[in-house]
Amino acid sequence: MKLLYFAWVREKIGQTEENLPLPEGVSTVGGLVSWLRARSPGHAAAFADPRLIRCAIGQEFVGMDTPLAGAAEVAFFPPVTGG
Amino acid sequence: MPRILVQAVDFNPGAELARLGGEETGGIASFTGIVRASHGAGPRIAALTLEHYPGMTEAALAKLAARAQARWALTGCTIIHRIGRLLPGENIVFVAAASAHRGDALQAVAFLIDYLKTSAPFWKAEEREDGTRHWVAARAADEAAAAGWDE
Numbered sequence: 168m169k170l171l172y173f174a175w176v177r178e179k180i181g182q183t184e185e186n187l188p189l190p191e192g193v194s195t196v197g198g199l200v201s202w203l204r205a206r207s208p209g210h211a212a213a214f215a216d217p218r219l220i221r222c223a224i225g226q227e228f229v230g231m232d233t234p235l236a237g238a239a240e241v242a243f244f245p246p247v248t249g250g
Numbered sequence: 251m252p253r254i255l256v257q258a259v260d261f262n263p264g265a266e267l268a269r270l271g272g273e274e275t276g277g278i279a280s281f282t283g284i285v286r287a288s289h290g291a292g293p294r295i296a297a298l299t300l301e302h303y304p305g306m307t308e309a310a311l312a313k314l315a316a317r318a319q320a321r322w323a324l325t326g327c328t329i330i331h332r333i334g335r336l337l338p339g340e341n342i343v344f345v346a347a348a349s350a351h352r353g354d355a356l357q358a359v360a361f362l363i364d365y366l367k368t369s370a371p372f373w374k375a376e377e378r379e380d381g382t383r384h385w386v387a388a389r390a391a392d393e394a395a396a397a398g399w400d401e
Contacts, residue, residue, distance in 0.1 A: 171303070173303055173373060174301055174373035174375070175385045223306060226303070226305055226309055227306075228369075242303060242371075244303070244373065245373060245385065245388070246388035247367070247368065247372055247373060247388065248367075248372065248385075248386045248387070248388050249302070249366060249370050249371075249372025250331075250342075250363060250370075250372070250392075
């Protein structure tokens with residue numbers, strides 16, 4: 168599974184992307200957010216407030232209760248601010 | 251076919267409007283967004299840097315244009331969004347819709363810009379005149395404007 172990070176999520180984590188297998192016991196986007204928080208101090212800072220985290224799987228916006236099974240590209244980012 | 255562009259370079263609104271003309275087009279409505287230096291009583295902006303999610307951005311804008319074309323009778327539709335570092339006064343976004351009748355064109359443009367703000371993966375970081383840098387926070391008013399169009 169490829170994880171992509173954008174904007175301040177990327178800056179707090181200090182990486183644009185990372186590859187990892189679906190962690191054991193994790194089945195949803197929200198579960199992955201909780202799991203990632205323990206990965207490093209940067210991850211903990213980025214995911215400190217899950218209400219400010221948005222996710223896309225396969226470049227489609229998804230909610231926190233979306234299953235991760237089969238997901239190849241998962242992106243985490245803040246609420247969008249274009250326009 | 252909508253015209254969707256995500257680019258660092260500037261665009262020419264006049265030239266974009268001219269592309270949308272035609273014998274079946276009764277009118278063209280458009281919105282051009284410009285980087286603004288002042289934000290109320292807050293610190294002035296020296297520059298904005300636009301980050302996006304390559305691939306998803308283009309797909310999200312194409313989906314947005316398709317929704318507008320399904321809802322209104324359009325003869326053409328253009329969405330252009332710039333990325334990278336932009337200075338106050340520079341163009342940042344352009345949306346335009348052409349139709350046989352003004353109502354469809356005007357409503358489609360309002361829909362496109364309202365929805366673009368909440369449904370396309372762009373993020374703005376602002377450099378302030380005091381030298382600090384901040385990520386722009388999403389505005390509840392933008393969410394409300396987009397939600398107002400829900401079918």
